[in-house]
Amino acid sequence: MDPARPSQEILRTLTDEHVLRALMRHRLLTRAELSTETGISKPTAGESVRRLTEAGLVVDTGRRTPGGRGKGRVGTYYSLAPGIGTALAVSIAPEGVVAEHIDAYGDLIARAEAAVGRPARPDDVAQALAEAVDEVCGHGFAGRGDGSVGSGAGAATASWSADHAVRPRLAVVSAADPVDRHSGRLLQLPDAPFLLGEIDPVAVLAGRVDGLVHVDNDVNWAAEAERKADPLDDFAYVYLDEGLGCAIVSDGEVRRGHHGLAGEVAHLITVGPGGVAMPLIEVFGLLGLRRAGGATAIDVDLLLEKRPPEVVSAVGGLIAALGTLIDPEVIVIGGRWGIGLVDDIAQEAARLPRNVQVRAAAVDNEPSLSGARADALDRVRELILSR
């Protein structure tokens, strides 16, 4: 039975959801405003507020002079209850760990960064992760808690400053390595650079978060962020940096594949030097562009200095494969050397039998973390609405 059985409870739930959603958008509303905002009648909206207040999801804040509204009785303003739920957005990369703690409005409660030595050792990474998250949840530090923007919400958010720890209701983690879709663990793929090592973010965070921990590859989150900036339904995000990554968005959603390894393009067959068919990652080895030592990461500085045409045509093979298999509206290029070579790549793409548009990524400020943050916000809100 797909849709739920009809019952009056459904209507009540729907009403409450509308009210909560309106409060998420506008932070502070009177019953009357709620009524016009949601299209629900005044008595019904009022009743819903009563229910939600009783359940502890909504609180009566101070009242407010109606400002420019002139005469009339003053309304009481309601907002989401302070303890209604927060979420964690975390980015794990070779450069370090960033953790952000956000509330149901998407406001930043706290942010912490923890550096990691190069090359990143898995244990160090896991420890940095734990530290950043602990700091951001108010352990050790008294939470600053005044990160909320917007005016008038003071009364509601003041109690965030309480100096005891807050447990987020979920965490969304971005990791700069392939992620197993089911376990959330980081995976070493054959021949691919393994930047962070075998760490298990779910295990680290399970004790620090009340609900689920969602882990995914950083490029997938970057694509999510890109989609917020430019809401295309079908595109590919090619990330060219120390590692090679690619996110695929079809019909408006990031598609992760069965194991979560969609877009792990290291050994896609492409055109190598001399027109020989070979896996993409081997091109960099052949051209001497991989970093020395055990790490198999690409040497970005060297690559940007030499700008070898062989690299561009190898990427052209990837673009062609994406064009034929995915049929994206555009292909977005990100990553340090990707952005550096984006014009050459676009030129190469224009020569393909099926023309594919190529452009640089629009989001350049912490794209992965932005995507994870947006997802974390969606998920807490969903969690709040669903009960």
Next chain:
Amino acid sequence: MDPARPSQEILRTLTDEHVLRALMRHRLLTRAELSTETGISKPTAGESVRRLTEAGLVVDTGRRTPGGRGKGRVGTYYSLAPGIGTALAVSIAPEGVVAEHIDAYGDLIARAEAAVGRPARPDDVAQALAEAVDEVCGHGFAGRGDGSVGSGAGAATASWSADHAVRPRLAVVSAADPVDRHSGRLLQLPDAPFLLGEIDPVAVLAGRVDGLVHVDNDVNWAAEAERKADPLDDFAYVYLDEGLGCAIVSDGEVRRGHHGLAGEVAHLITVGPGGVAMPLIEVFGLLGLRRAGGATAIDVDLLLEKRPPEVVSAVGGLIAALGTLIDPEVIVIGGRWGIGLVDDIAQEAARLPRNVQVRAAAVDNEPSLSGARADALDRVRELILSR
């Protein structure tokens, strides 16, 4: 506002949907059975039946002795009204056109086939399409109309045999060429075999169908059929016949890409003879496996006779690309020479750095038409429920 505003109408609509859905599943039900089947109380179910009967969506059939149920009062059986809506499923291939007319139960009302000469000329194809559809809609022929299976539904379906034409509420078309997602037109891609030519199924069917005409590539429909047989969420369906095709299923849906050309793999870069990188379709040209004449179709018989290893490794490149970009749970192989070489292909796939499972398609009886039919059924039902 994502969910609808709460209102009593929602509940009533929900109830009616439940009742209709139950009747779609069981064809013949009494009010009492409807009540237990849907979980809705007897008076409410009865009221819904009254509404739906009045609206002409449900009819009172004869009654029936309760068979083995022994004593008790006899109930009156209800079913969907005969004229509630039908759908067309059509397959257009170089071998000919097949049209099927189905009702809301998924039963076949009529089926017609129309041959097309080889090579297929676009005008002939369009005419065959028109003829098959007209026949199946009861024009010219008096509809046989007795295709319905199941017992006891006689009274309800008898009026199908009326010999005047019935207009389907929608059509779903499978075409053996790339299809533009927005216009539904068949597209000639550079270097790819163009089997049917520039025909426009939407234009041909628009006057013969009351609602929308949905056109898609035959391989996508075959994948849909495969999914009904083995409901995997992530797989790829590689079709190797006169033309090369590929369908991509991610998160339980066929993904078509921006223009509808996802999986048109003719010029994916792969390993050609001598290890040279080249577009997939060129491999066949180089090996002399394309048919003579204007048509650039692959000569399947010749290929099956020679079974060149170069073809197998070229397909291996495709498998590798799918594995890396899509990350399917399995790759399903269909098409005449695909099935013929499936073991060789599986062996080749096992040698890839990321092991991908390969198997032959499970559905081998008109896979594209099956997929289109299933979709047509889903869509009429949706149409019926949504009002």
Next chain:
DNA sequence: CCCTTCTAGGCAAGAGCCCTGACTAGAATG
């Protein structure tokens, strides 16, 4: 042949949710 038994369907009563319209509360304005 009549009475019992059993099930389909309908009726009545009641509860819950939402709406409209009118009323009360309370503040600013002149």
Next chain:
DNA sequence: CATTCTAGTCAGGGCTCTTGCCTAGAAGGG
């Protein structure tokens, strides 16, 4: 202090669903 205007509540009514009981109507047993 009277007016004006808006927030919030109250009363009434309509609709939908549910439970429980009753009637209709057929089969089976004495």
